[in-house]
Amino acid sequence: MWRCIVSDGFNINLNAAAAGNMRKIPGRHRRVLILFSVLLLPLSITLSSTVASSTSVSPLSNPAMNAPGYTSDPLGDLTNQIGHLGFTQYPSTFASVSENESTATITVYVTSLDATMENAMTAEDAVGKVAFVIVPKTLSELDALHALTTDDMPDLTSHGIDARVWHAELLTGREYIGVLNLTANQTNYIDQVLGASNVDVENLAPGQVPVSTASRTNDTAPFNGGDSIENTSSGPFCTSGFGATIGSTSVLITAAHCFALNSSVINGLNGTGGFASIGSVSHRDMAYQGTDTETINGSSSDLIWSGVIGSPTEAFVSGYTSSPAGDQVCNSGSASGEVCGITISSTTIYTGLGTCITVLVDGSNRTECHLIYATAASGAIANESGDSGGPVFRFSGSNLEATGIVSASTMNDTVNCVYNTNQICYNDLYYTAISTTLNEWGATLKTG
Numbered sequence: 494m495w496r497c498i499v500s501d502g503f504n505i506n507l508n509a510a511a512a513g514n515m516r517k518i519p520g521r522h523r524r525v526l527i528l529f530s531v532l533l534l535p536l537s538i539t540l541s542s543t544v545a546s547s548t549s550v551s552p553l554s555n556p557a558m559n560a561p562g563y564t565s566d567p568l569g570d571l572t573n574q575i576g577h578l579g580f581t582q583y584p585s586t587f588a589s590v591s592e593n594e595s596t597a598t599i600t601v602y603v604t605s606l607d608a609t610m611e612n613a614m615t616a617e618d619a620v621g622k623v624a625f626v627i628v629p630k631t632l633s634e635l636d637a638l639h640a641l642t643t644d645d646m647p648d649l650t651s652h653g654i655d656a657r658v659w660h661a662e663l664l665t666g667r668e669y670i671g672v673l674n675l676t677a678n679q680t681n682y683i684d685q686v687l688g689a690s691n692v693d694v695e696n697l698a699p700g701q702v703p704v705s706t707a708s709r710t711n712d713t714a715p716f717n718g719g720d721s722i723e724n725t726s727s728g729p730f731c732t733s734g735f736g737a738t739i740g741s742t743s744v745l746i747t748a749a750h751c752f753a754l755n756s757s758v759i760n761g762l763n764g765t766g767g768f769a770s771i772g773s774v775s776h777r778d779m780a781y782q783g784t785d786t787e788t789i790n791g792s793s794s795d796l797i798w799s800g801v802i803g804s805p806t807e808a809f810v811s812g813y814t815s816s817p818a819g820d821q822v823c824n825s826g827s828a829s830g831e832v833c834g835i836t837i838s839s840t841t842i843y844t845g846l847g848t849c850i851t852v853l854v855d856g857s858n859r860t861e862c863h864l865i866y867a868t869a870a871s872g873a874i875a876n877e878s879g880d881s882g883g884p885v886f887r888f889s890g891s892n893l894e895a896t897g898i899v900s901a902s903t904m905n906d907t908v909n910c911v912y913n914t915n916q917i918c919y920n921d922l923y924y925t926a927i928s929t930t931l932n933e934w935g936a937t938l939k940t941g
Contacts, residue, residue, distance in 0.1 A: 571619060575601060576590040581818075587819075588635065588663060599619070604628060634666070639821070657671050663889075665693065669693050712767065714769070716769075718734050719883055721827035722771065723758070723759060733827075735939070736796075736810075737937055744788040745771065747881075747883075748787065783861060783863075799893075810894075810938065811893055814889060819837060821833065821836050827879055838866045865923070867924070868920060868921045874911065876919045877918045879916065882898060884899075898924055900924055902923065
């Protein structure tokens with residue numbers, strides 16, 4: 494699992510057994526022992542390379558999960574299990590899977606129906622809960638189209654095309670591309686490069702792409718997800734996650750290894766920024782086999798920062814969703830900026846506790862669970878020192894949906910950084926599932 498062991502200039506201490514295998518995440522010194530070979534992300538954190546079986550771990554025990562407003566997912570881990578089955582056993586027809594918690598139903602998207610596959614996915618606990626929808630392309634075909642679009646984006650940019658968002662459309666089998674102030678000539682060029690039958694190009698008016706005078710380091714209330722946060726004007730930094738409410742109280746979610754309970758948190762980055770006061774840490778999970786999450790009492794928005802470092806824009810959060818294997822997610826960290834194309838692993842997320850890791854928090858070893866593992870393409874960035882606590886999300890159509898909170902990365906899986914060459918960047922990412930986080934704190938995600 495990973496808590497992006499990012500080193501914003503801070504080194505993480507490791508046990509002798511773990512030395513050389515992990516690194517701490519920006520912001521705090523933590524020792525990672527074993528349980529999965531990954532790094533923690535919010536502060537600089539490092540994990541060791543031993544894998545622990547999450548199936549032997551008892552259920553999460555945290556008093557907050559008994560708080561008013563706590564609800565459990567009626568489908569449990571069934572959606573992920575079906576997604577794993579489709580991804581590994583039926584790649585020639587499987588496209589995606591989604592769930593509706595309110596109706597306790599699951600939708601499986603395939604390119605054609607197959608009796609063997611249907612029987613496998615509707616067996617036992619899934620009886621009466623699964624419906625199938627036919628779509629034009631498989632997951633691998635959608636990924637290939639998205640990769641092609643991403644590879645051609647520099648060429649589109651060089652022709653004055655200001656594409657602000659692009660992603661595969663599950664139901665149409667086409668790539669959606671949203672362009673600021675799109676012209677007819679630009680549409681024709683995109684069709685020429687990518688093929689008119691492969692893309693849906695849409696004009697985005699300036700009002701559809703919010704631009705603020707604020708930034709990740711100089712934000713004002715209500716604060717966005719993706720802000721750089723620290724607890725002193727010169728201390729280690731992390732990233733704010735999603736805005737939420739607990740009862741009537743506004744909070745920002747981030748990683749538990751970032752700040753101690755009751756710590757004051759400000760908006761800033763290594764001694765730079767506006768240093769606006771956000772609030773103080775109100776809830777922090779330090780339980781055995783708990784989550785790597787905490788909440789900051791303070792004014793939060795229903796927006797997260799998106800886009801590259803130096804040119805951030807704001808994007809509304811439309812809701813939250815699960816993390817089926819094979820789907821791609823994005824990380825919007827205050828160090829890395831928005832990085833996408835991070836693919837959820839098919840091997841690490843299909844048990845009730847997810848992946849577990851042991852790390853050093855506040856001077857003691859702690860076992861943390863409910864982590865999901867994902868990797869970027871070879872040589873690409875999935876996480877960077879200082880991203881810990883930041884928002885992980887994916888697109889459903891044109892909707893941006895929350896999936897998790899950045900936690901860690903594998904220390905020896907480093908890649909070259911693009912913007913901050915004095916930082917450490919990683920090719921993989923561990924993040925805490927957002928549904929588990931909201932349930933734990935009895936929180937409601939802010940959406941727009």
